[in-house]
Amino acid sequence: MSVIVQKYGGSSVGTIEKIKKVAQSVIKKHEAGNSMVVVVSAMGDTTDELIALAKQVTDNPDRRELDALLSTGEMISSSLLAMALKAMGHDAISYSAYQIGIKTSGQYGKSLIDDIDGTKIRERLQEGKIVIVAGFQGINDEGDITTLGRGGSDTTAVAIAVKLNGSCEIYTDVDGIYSVDPRKYSAAKKLKEIDYEEMLELASLGAQVMHSRSIELGQKYSIPIYVGLSNSDIEGTVIREVKNMNMESKPVTGLATSDEDVAITVQNISNDINVLSNLFEDVASKRINIDMISQTAPVNGTVNISFTIPKDDLKECLDIVSLYSEGKNIIIDEDITKFSIVGIGMKTTSGVAAKMFKLFSRNDILVKMITTSEIRITCAIRQEDKLKAINIMASEFEL
Amino acid sequence: MSVIVQKYGGSSVGTIEKIKKVAQSVIKKHEAGNSMVVVVSAMGDTTDELIALAKQVTDNPDRRELDALLSTGEMISSSLLAMALKAMGHDAISYSAYQIGIKTSGQYGKSLIDDIDGTKIRERLQEGKIVIVAGFQGINDEGDITTLGRGGSDTTAVAIAVKLNGSCEIYTDVDGIYSVDPRKYSAAKKLKEIDYEEMLELASLGAQVMHSRSIELGQKYSIPIYVGLSNSDIEGTVIREVKNMNMESKPVTGLATSDEDVAITVQNISNDINVLSNLFEDVASKRINIDMISQTAPVNGTVNISFTIPKDDLKECLDIVSLYSEGKNIIIDEDITKFSIVGIGMKTTSGVAAKMFKLFSRNDILVKMITTSEIRITCAIRQEDKLKAINIMASEFEL
Numbered sequence: 001m002s003v004i005v006q007k008y009g010g011s012s013v014g015t016i017e018k019i020k021k022v023a024q025s026v027i028k029k030h031e032a033g034n035s036m037v038v039v040v041s042a043m044g045d046t047t048d049e050l051i052a053l054a055k056q057v058t059d060n061p062d063r064r065e066l067d068a069l070l071s072t073g074e075m076i077s078s079s080l081l082a083m084a085l086k087a088m089g090h091d092a093i094s095y096s097a098y099q100i101g102i103k104t105s106g107q108y109g110k111s112l113i114d115d116i117d118g119t120k121i122r123e124r125l126q127e128g129k130i131v132i133v134a135g136f137q138g139i140n141d142e143g144d145i146t147t148l149g150r151g152g153s154d155t156t157a158v159a160i161a162v163k164l165n166g167s168c169e170i171y172t173d174v175d176g177i178y179s180v181d182p183r184k185y186s187a188a189k190k191l192k193e194i195d196y197e198e199m200l201e202l203a204s205l206g207a208q209v210m211h212s213r214s215i216e217l218g219q220k221y222s223i224p225i226y227v228g229l230s231n232s233d234i235e236g237t238v239i240r241e242v243k244n245m246n247m248e249s250k251p252v253t254g255l256a257t258s259d260e261d262v263a264i265t266v267q268n269i270s271n272d273i274n275v276l277s278n279l280f281e282d283v284a285s286k287r288i289n290i291d292m293i294s295q296t297a298p299v300n301g302t303v304n305i306s307f308t309i310p311k312d313d314l315k316e317c318l319d320i321v322s323l324y325s326e327g328k329n330i331i332i333d334e335d336i337t338k339f340s341i342v343g344i345g346m347k348t349t350s351g352v353a354a355k356m357f358k359l360f361s362r363n364d365i366l367v368k369m370i371t372t373s374e375i376r377i378t379c380a381i382r383q384e385d386k387l388k389a390i391n392i393m394a395s396e397f398e399l
Numbered sequence: 400m401s402v403i404v405q406k407y408g409g410s411s412v413g414t415i416e417k418i419k420k421v422a423q424s425v426i427k428k429h430e431a432g433n434s435m436v437v438v439v440s441a442m443g444d445t446t447d448e449l450i451a452l453a454k455q456v457t458d459n460p461d462r463r464e465l466d467a468l469l470s471t472g473e474m475i476s477s478s479l480l481a482m483a484l485k486a487m488g489h490d491a492i493s494y495s496a497y498q499i500g501i502k503t504s505g506q507y508g509k510s511l512i513d514d515i516d517g518t519k520i521r522e523r524l525q526e527g528k529i530v531i532v533a534g535f536q537g538i539n540d541e542g543d544i545t546t547l548g549r550g551g552s553d554t555t556a557v558a559i560a561v562k563l564n565g566s567c568e569i570y571t572d573v574d575g576i577y578s579v580d581p582r583k584y585s586a587a588k589k590l591k592e593i594d595y596e597e598m599l600e601l602a603s604l605g606a607q608v609m610h611s612r613s614i615e616l617g618q619k620y621s622i623p624i625y626v627g628l629s630n631s632d633i634e635g636t637v638i639r640e641v642k643n644m645n646m647e648s649k650p651v652t653g654l655a656t657s658d659e660d661v662a663i664t665v666q667n668i669s670n671d672i673n674v675l676s677n678l679f680e681d682v683a684s685k686r687i688n689i690d691m692i693s694q695t696a697p698v699n700g701t702v703n704i705s706f707t708i709p710k711d712d713l714k715e716c717l718d719i720v721s722l723y724s725e726g727k728n729i730i731i732d733e734d735i736t737k738f739s740i741v742g743i744g745m746k747t748t749s750g751v752a753a754k755m756f757k758l759f760s761r762n763d764i765l766v767k768m769i770t771t772s773e774i775r776i777t778c779a780i781r782q783e784d785k786l787k788a789i790n791i792m793a794s795e796f797e798l
Contacts, residue, residue, distance in 0.1 A: 016455040050475070056415040057479055058486035065485065068493055069478040072471040076449070079468040080456055086464070087457035094467055098497055099542050120542075143498050143519075 003125065003166030004029055007039040007135065007157035011173040012230035013077045014044035016084075021231045023084040025171075026130060030090065035125040037164065039135040039157040040081055042073025063108035067137075067147045071097070074134035074153065082132045092130040095120065097137040097145065102156065104138030104146045107287050111146035112213065113138055113155060118163040125164075133160065151211035158214040162221040171230035174209060176237035177202070179399035180255045185390050189399060191253065192235075195242040198253045201342040201376045205256040215239060242344065251345035251352050252397040257386055258338045261291060262314050263369065265306040265331040266321060271298040276305065279324045286320070288313040291338070292371045292380060306369060308336060308380065336368070337386045340378040341393060353377050359392050402524065402565030403428055406438040406534065406556035410572040411629040412476045413443035415483075420630045422483040424570075425529060429489065434524040436563065438534040438556040439480055441472025462507035466536075466546045470496070473533035473552065481531045491529040494519070496536040496544065501555065503537030503545045506686050510545035511612065512537055512554060517562040524563075532559065550610035557613040561620045570629035573608060575636035576601070578798035579654045584789050587798060590652065591634075594641040597652045600741040600775045604655035614638060641743065650744035650751050651796040656785055657737045660690060660707040662768065664730040665720060667701040675704065678723045685719070687712040690737070691770045691779060705768060707735060707779065735767070736785045739777040740792060752776050758791050 006026065013019050022038075030036045041047075050069050054061040061069075078094040085092035097104075101117030124131045135153025140146050148155055154170055161168035177199065180188040194202075196219035203212045209227060218225045218239060228236020269275065283290055288309050296304040309317050311334070321330060346352050356377055360367050365388065369380040381389060393399070405425065412418050421437075429435045440446075449468050453460040460468075477493040484491035496503075500516030523530045534552025539545050547554055553569055560567035576598065579587040593601075595618035602611045608626060617624045617638060627635025668674065682689055687708050695703040708716050710733070720729060745751050755776055759766050764787065768779040780788060792798070 016452065019456065053415065053475075053479065054482060057418065057482045060486070061482045062485040065478040065482045065493055068495070069475060069482075072474050075471050075474075076452075076468060079464040080452065083453060083456045083460045083464045083468075086461040087459070094464055096467070096544075145495075 002033070003035045003037065003161070003164045004169060005037045005039065005157050005161040005164065005166050006169045006171060007153055008041065008230055009153070009170075009172040010041040010044055010047070012171055013040050013081065016080070019043075019077070019080050020084050023081060023088055023090075025231055026085065027088060027090055030130055035166075037121060037125070037131045037133060037160055037166070038081065039133045039153050039160065040074060040077045041135050041153045042070075043077045043080075046073040046076070064144055067108045068145045070147050071134070071137040071145045074136050078132045078134040085130055085132075090130055091128060092132055093124055094132040094134070096134045098139045100133065102138040102159075104140050104148070106146070108144075108146050110149045110287050111138055111140065113148065113159045116159055116163045118160075121160065121164065148213075149211070151214075154211035154214035155217060158217045158223060158225060161223050162217060167226070168218065168223055169226040169228070170210065170214075171228060172209065173229070175229040175232065175234045177209060177227055177239070177254075179253060180390060180394045181257070184257070184387065185394050185399075188394065191237050193238045193240055193242060194253060195344050196239055197375055198342050198344055199239045201340065201373070202254045202256045205258055205338060205340040205342070205376075205378065210239075250343065250398060251349035252341045252343040252399065253345070254342045255390065255393055255397070255399055256340050256342065257390065259336070259383055259386075260310055261308040261336050261338055262311045263292075263306055263308045263333040263336050263380060264317065264321060265304060265333070266325050267304050267329045267331065268302040269305055269325065269328065271301055271303045275324060279321065282320045282323075283309070283317055286313070286316055288317050292369045292378060294369045294371075308338065308369070333368070335383055336380050337383045338378055339381050339386065339389050339393075340376055341397065342376045344375050346375050346377075355396070356393065359396060360389070363388060363392055365389055401432070402434045402436065402560070402563045403568060404436045404438065404556050404560040404563065404565050405568045405570060406552055407440065407629055408552070408569075408571040409440040409443055409446070411570050412439055412480065415479070418442075418476070418480050419483050422480060422487055424630055425484065426487060426489055429529055434565075435529045436520060436524070436532060436559055436565070437480065437529065438532045438552050438559065439473060439476045440534050440552045441469075442476045442479075445472040445475070463543055466507045467544045469546050470533070470536040470544045473535050477531045477533040484529055484531075489529055490527060491531055492523055493531040493533070495533045497538045497542075499532065501537040501558075503539050503547070505545075507543075507545050509548045509686050510537055510539065512547065512558045515558055515562045517559075520559065520563065547612075548610070550613075553610035553613035554616060557616045557622060557624060560622050561616060566625070567617065567622055568625045568627070569609065569613075570627060571608065572628070574628040574631065574633045576608060576626055576638070576653075578652060579789060579793045580656075583656070583786065584654075584793045584798070587793065590636050592637045592639055592641060593652060594743050595638055596774055597741050597743055598638045600739065600772070601653045601655045604657055604737060604739040604741070604775075604777065609638075649742065649797060650748035651740045651742040651798065652744070653741045654789065654792055654796070654798050655739050655741065656789065658735070658782055658785070659709055660735050660737055660779075661710045661713055662691075662705055662707045662732040662735050662779060663716065663720060664703060664705040664732070665724050666703050666728045666730070668704055668723065668727065670697040670700050670702045674723060678720065681719045681722075682708070682716055685712070685715055687716050691768045691777060693768045693770075707737065707768070732767070734782055735779050736782045737777055738780050738785065738788050738792075739775055740796065741775045743774050745774050745776075754795070755792065758795060759788070762787060762791055764788055
């Protein structure tokens with residue numbers, strides 16, 4: 001039994017007409033002899049509409065209740081898809097998270113999938129049924145509904161593929177993974193394949209095609225993930241382990257930018273490793289992702305420390321930081337674009353960073369902060385320099 | 400711990416503003432020292448909108464999937480009400496059916512509540528929380544979501560009141576139970592109280608204020624049910640056992656009409672009790688409610704048999720009937736108004752039926768079929784005679 005787990009994003013199921021088209025695509029692969037599991041997101045803007053409804057109740061809706069509310073969006077689209085399949089004469093059944101034991105832990109709105117009880121899905125597949133699963137949600141130990149965060153349906157799909165040892169196909173409104181966001185750089189090239197690590201870096205850096213945890217999960221269990229356009233024959237991109245790096249490979253595979261972060265600088269904070277680590281621990285305990293960190297050399301036992309966090313978490317983060325700043329100056333810089341280049345080739349090619357900095361300098365692009373990993377270099381630059389930087393780097397590294 | 404189980408209908412939670420008003424009403428009784436459980440229907444026309452969405456997929460949506468779809472309406476309103484209460488500083492928690500083990504059996508769309516696991520609700524009430532429950536739904540033995548039929552949230556509320564030994568309050572868009580539908584007879588009188596049996600007859604006869612099974616359940620466990628207008632001081636009606644019938648009591652308490660039925664007549668069917676009982680069993684097995692039955696005297700071993708069923712079930716019913724009619728004539732009469740008068744007083748007052756028939760005859764109102772119970776007389780009349788009949792009977796019996 002060859003199992004295919006497909007995921008269709010919100011725009012792919014945005015109308016009843018589109019749901020019927022998805023049903024036809026599913027039927028095609030089912031009739032070709034595959035066992036089909038289909039994970040769906042909420043229709044179109046449903047999630048945003050539900051959030052807007054909650055915001056009418058209160059500016060700061062209770063997180064447990066918000067998750068319960070948002071989970072209905074995927075329940076609606078999954079039952080409609082099952083109806084469409086049955087109406088087309090194909091036996092199908094929809095499940096929400098609690099019905100197939102999608103167990104989660106962690107905070108509301110950002111939960112992690114711990115496990116999925118594959119029994120029911122396997123039984124239905126054995127019976128020849130097409131199984132539809134409401135994405136984006138799970139049930140925690142208290143029996144509460146939790147959601148997985150924006151794009152979480154990707155992770156639902158990969159987790160089910162892992163559990164059933166199937167292959168995974170993510171259908172969305174883009175026709176694959178590009179070296180650079182084509183909306184920002186029209187000459188961008190589509191990749192036939194990309195390594196998990198590269199995709200992970202790109203996803204976490206603002207290339208919002210995929211939910212990061214879905215890629216981590218795919219990597220951990222070696223499940224190749226196909227990403228492509230729904231209802232189309234255009235070939236997409238496969239995310240997999242790219243083993244055969246040949247000599248000619250380019251050092252840089254992709255480029256990503258993000259304007260979603262803000263930089264916080266705390267001046268003259270005590271250069272005590274305990275103070276700093278406590279600060280970062282407290283921020284992390286709220287599941288606020290600190291990304292870039294830089295620190296000046298100590299003067300009189302104090303340092304200036306800067307870091308970036310998602311804009312949405314600014315208020316919550318400042319509440320914590322103010323406990324540590326002892327009334328000292330906190331500077332907030334919202335004019336931040338995180339500009340990153342990513343490539344497994346960087347592991348074996350030296351001088352990429354030097355070339356990047358030289359190009360920035362030569363073109364009067366101010367670099368505010370820098371972080372690097374083995375396969376990535378990220379610079380915080382001014383937002384006004386973003387498009388110029390994309391053009392320079394994409395052309396230099398042939399993206 | 401005095402437990403009050405309130406139920407708010409769809410029009411009472413139709414907008415966020417109305418949900419906030421409901422929250423205030425709930426808080427008032429909570430602050431007065433009561434433990435509060437609140438059952439909510441879907442907001443306004445949500446259920447109809449979801450049905451319309453399903454009908455866009457297919458004319459005949461799969462029943463299991465339709466139930467899964469419809470159940471989301473109550474999940475949305477219950478989480479929004481819990482959010483509103485929390486935002487007002489009162490601890491609240493919403494539950495959908497599976498979270499508190501509302502067990503159901505029977506067909507999709509018309510399921511019955513078998514049991515509710517009261518443990519979680521009791522624990523939350525002990526903690527001082529206000530518990531919000533999504534009405535109208537339950538989980539069957541297969542773990543599927545099932546719905547209880549139109550108005551099913553009433554039954555959810557009474558069932559929880561039974562389980563917690565609490566009192567029950569049904570808030571809706573009418574300010575109580577009237578002897579006659581005030582939209583059809585403006586002089587109709589509001590009742591201070593009404594017996595379960597009378598209410599049951601009225602509810603099953605088209606007075607759509609309440610879900611019939613909720614009244615049966617209240618009667619079985621002697622739970623008085625208050626019915627009134629939400630967010631209002633106008634006194635409503637209590638449904639309870641009315642023991643002290645005094646000599647002066649009127650024989651007829653209420654009057655109800657319904658245009659929702661259709662009469663089927665099968666001509667020259669074999670007068671074999673097995674054939675007839677098999678026919679009615681087969682129809683009942685599809686949970687189609689046969690109401691009025693009449694049969695002509697046998698001629699040559701065959702009879703004509705007529706019965707009424709809900710219009711919605713006509714197609715399904717005809718499929719069954721045709722198996723028994725042996726090609727003989729089936730006559731369908733859609734011009735049916737079921738006209739009923741109800742009153743516990745009929746048990747002790749004779750001549751009510753005779754007076755009714757005399758009035759029909761004197762006013763040229765054709766009576767097509769008749770059925771009676773101990774406390775009810777129902778006649779099938781032409782729809783065009785409905786308003787005339789209401790005026791004559793309501794005035795005669797002082798309703």
